[in-house]
Amino acid sequence: MKSIKSYIALTSVVFALFLVSVLGLYRFYIEHPKEVEIAEQLQLQELNSLSKILRLKKTTLSSVTLDWAHWDDSYQFLTEPTTFDSFVRSNFTPSSFITNKLVGVVYLTNDAQIHYSQGYDFSNETTIDLNQLLNIDWTLITNRFNQVDDEVIHGWLLTRSGPAIYAIANVTDSLSEKDSVGYLIFIQLLSGSEIEFIESITRLKLNFTTPNTKEELALANTIADLAPVTLEEGFQTERYRIIRDDTNTPMVIIHITHTPIHSPNLLEGFPFVFAITGLVALLLMALLERIVHRPMKKHILAIEQMVSEQNLTPLTERFRINEFEKFRSVFNLAVDLVQQQKLALLELSTKDALTAIPNRRAYDTFAPTAWKHAKRHNTTFCFAILDIDYFKQFNDSQGHQAGDVALKQLGALFSQHFCREDDFYARIGGEEFVVILRSSHDDFLPHLEAFRQGFEDLNIPHTSRPDALKVLTISIGAVIVKHPNHLSVESGLAKLYKLADETLYTAKQEGRNQIGVEYINN
Numbered sequence: 001m002k003s004i005k006s007y008i009a010l011t012s013v014v015f016a017l018f019l020v021s022v023l024g025l026y027r028f029y030i031e032h033p034k035e036v037e038i039a040e041q042l043q044l045q046e047l048n049s050l051s052k053i054l055r056l057k058k059t060t061l062s063s064v065t066l067d068w069a070h071w072d073d074s075y076q077f078l079t080e081p082t083t084f085d086s087f088v089r090s091n092f093t094p095s096s097f098i099t100n101k102l103v104g105v106v107y108l109t110n111d112a113q114i115h116y117s118q119g120y121d122f123s124n125e126t127t128i129d130l131n132q133l134l135n136i137d138w139t140l141i142t143n144r145f146n147q148v149d150d151e152v153i154h155g156w157l158l159t160r161s162g163p164a165i166y167a168i169a170n171v172t173d174s175l176s177e178k179d180s181v182g183y184l185i186f187i188q189l190l191s192g193s194e195i196e197f198i199e200s201i202t203r204l205k206l207n208f209t210t211p212n213t214k215e216e217l218a219l220a221n222t223i224a225d226l227a228p229v230t231l232e233e234g235f236q237t238e239r240y241r242i243i244r245d246d247t248n249t250p251m252v253i254i255h256i257t258h259t260p261i262h263s264p265n266l267l268e269g270f271p272f273v274f275a276i277t278g279l280v281a282l283l284l285m286a287l288l289e290r291i292v293h294r295p296m297k298k299h300i301l302a303i304e305q306m307v308s309e310q311n312l313t314p315l316t317e318r319f320r321i322n323e324f325e326k327f328r329s330v331f332n333l334a335v336d337l338v339q340q341q342k343l344a345l346l347e348l349s350t351k352d353a354l355t356a357i358p359n360r361r362a363y364d365t366f367a368p369t370a371w372k373h374a375k376r377h378n379t380t381f382c383f384a385i386l387d388i389d390y391f392k393q394f395n396d397s398q399g400h401q402a403g404d405v406a407l408k409q410l411g412a413l414f415s416q417h418f419c420r421e422d423d424f425y426a427r428i429g430g431e432e433f434v435v436i437l438r439s440s441h442d443d444f445l446p447h448l449e450a451f452r453q454g455f456e457d458l459n460i461p462h463t464s465r466p467d468a469l470k471v472l473t474i475s476i477g478a479v480i481v482k483h484p485n486h487l488s489v490e491s492g493l494a495k496l497y498k499l500a501d502e503t504l505y506t507a508k509q510e511g512r513n514q515i516g517v518e519y520i521n522n
């Protein structure tokens with residue numbers, strides 16, 4: 001069996017676990033997947049932006065290249081090279097490279113002979129031999145010449161200085177009326193400032209590398225392509241993407257670092273949830289403790305005290321819970337019942353069975369109290385012993401049953417004569433009775449006399465008595481104490497009894513059917 005307190009604790013813990021489970025399931029199946037989805041969409045957008053910007057760079061370079069290739073000057077430079085030397089001098093100055101962010105310019109004839117090539121070293125800010133600068137594998141480019149036709153084509157290059165983009169356009173006159181006389185190639189290096197610009201737009205941290213060794217190439221082949229853009233790894237703060245050339249060879253590896261505004265974390269908010277749940281559990285415990293445990297404990301203590309004091313009384317404090325309140329009212333009904341039974345038992349134990357007036361036990365309880373009260377208030381006190389005259393002869397002649405009837409008749413007479421609040425009478429022996437009267441007026445004797453006369457007037461025949469009277473009578477021995485406080489508490493009552501008994505004896509000796517009186521402290 002467990003205490004209410006442990007059930008309350010158990011209930012609170014179960015409730016807290018239930019709350020955590022509900023919140024946990026909500027977080028796991030609803031909230032967290034939504035957060036992940038939003039974060040993934042953002043990362044996909046960032047990758048898309050990166051892909052679009054890189055494509056835009058290539059198309060921009062293509063436009064510039066196409067523009068230059070369709071200049072009449074370019075056309076004439078290839079058809080009449082000596083006449084147009086000034087073209088090179090005026091157009092391929094360092095500022096031309098810087099303005100167009102070019103690291104290389106190449107003019108080729110239709111049969112892929114280099115007509116003019118120039119590189120620009122941005123770190124040293126000087127023109128330099130293109131091959132020395134970039135160490136380009138020209139076959140990659142010349143293999144694409146047949147794709148050029150009227151269109152411009154572009155692609156990625158591995159250079160000594162890092163990844164670069166190139167564009168190839170047919171060189172023709174400005175109206176594109178003449179046949180192509182060669183090719184113009186512009187090469188743009190992905191410079192630091194370019195990367196910073198892309199980073200600021202895409203919100204990504206980027207690191208461009210080129211796979212050089214066989215192992216690096218093999219590794220690069222396992223990396224997902226930048227285009228078409230996918231987010232196959234899901235939400236990640238870091239990932240790699242690859243850019244390939246037209247022969248599907250990995251050209252550029254991009255190490256991408258995302259800077260998410262918010263990283264979805266499954267356990268995020270759980271300390272708060274635990275704290276809230278714990279708090280709710282504690283509040284629940286406190287509430288149940290206040291409503292259930294504390295009142296119940298209080299009532300148990302009250303009942304225990306009643307039991308130890310052997311005095312059951314109704315529980316007065318109300319419960320807030322219906323069932324407990326019901327228990328309280330049922331308990332109170334039981335207390336009522338016990339009190340009624342107690343009263344009934346008390347009455348039974350203090351009443352004489354034959355005459356139905358108080359018995360010896362009642363006398364033993366009442367007499368000392370009445371005596372003490374009289375002493376305290378110094379009220380005049382009358383103690384009288386009553387005895388039926390020649391009752392033995394009555395029994396012997398009329399029978400014991402007739403004696404019982406006579407005793408009953410005598411008992412009934414008491415309530416008629418001694419009916420004041422303070423009057424007391426009892427049957428303390430076989431045919432011996434006691435009357436205790438208290439009054440400020442000394443009117444005891446008329447009362448006792450009326451009682452004696454009343455019994456005589458019942459005219460219960462007693463033919464076998466030795467004197468002249470032939471009815472049943474009583475004799476009374478009375479002691480009247482004017483000032484009870486002159487006698488001691490302890491010895492007082494016993495002394496009165498003894499005196500009353502002696503007075504009764506005298507009354508009997510002097511002829512019976514009379515009252516003998518002794519006064520004390522007059």
Ligand SMILES: Nc1nc2c(ncn2[C@@H]2O[C@H](COP(=O)(O)OP(=O)(O)OP(=O)(O)O)[C@@H](O)[C@H]2O)c(=O)[nH]1
Binds near residue numbers: 390392395399404
């Ligand atoms: N019928 C009946 N008799 C009782 C009862 N109790 C006591 N007695 C009788 O009361 C009688 C008392 O007799 P005694 O004490 O000798 O006195 P007495 O005959 O009354 O004579 P005196 O007192 O001297 O007048 C006895 O015979 C008892 O048996 C009772 O409950 N019923």
